[in-house]
Amino acid sequence: MMPGFLVAYVRWVEGFNRRIGKVAMWSLYLLMGVLLWGAVARAAWAPQVWTDEMAQFLMVGYFMLGGAYALQQGSAVRMDLLYSGWSDRTRAAVDAVTILAIIFYLVVMLWGGTESLQYAIDTAERRRGLWRPYMWPIKAVMLLGLGMMLLQCTAFLIRDIAKLRGREI
Structure with a gap:
């Protein structure tokens, strides 16, 4: 049996990412509106x-805020040559190992991103161009x-460990 706080953590993370991901999906309409306004204004x-630039920012927001939800829904690309033939426990074992690499990558990205955000705040960094x-x-x-995405990956890791122990979350 997995500790209750881990089960609660997995459920909270997945619920949070699902809600934010659905909001991100709707932001595509805002993106289309900005692009339409720009096209009409040009003509x-x-x-x-x-x-x-606003369309680029909206697209980045859509991509980044929807990424954890896409992972949760299994929309990520997976090499299925061997994976589909494995048992659930073998998949969980392989996923638990590979998710550690993703977690390491995300931690490094968060570290660098935090420094970049701090620099942008400290220097009032602006994008080059007319709008700036x-x-x-x-x-x-x-x-x-x-x-x-880091939270979702840790939730995946907890799910995989539970599956290896013969339990489902």
């Missing part, structure tokens, strides 16, 4: 300097997305 009166938006908001969104 009708004058190009808007902010639409292209501040960079800290999108860097904060990227860090949130990385954190969500």
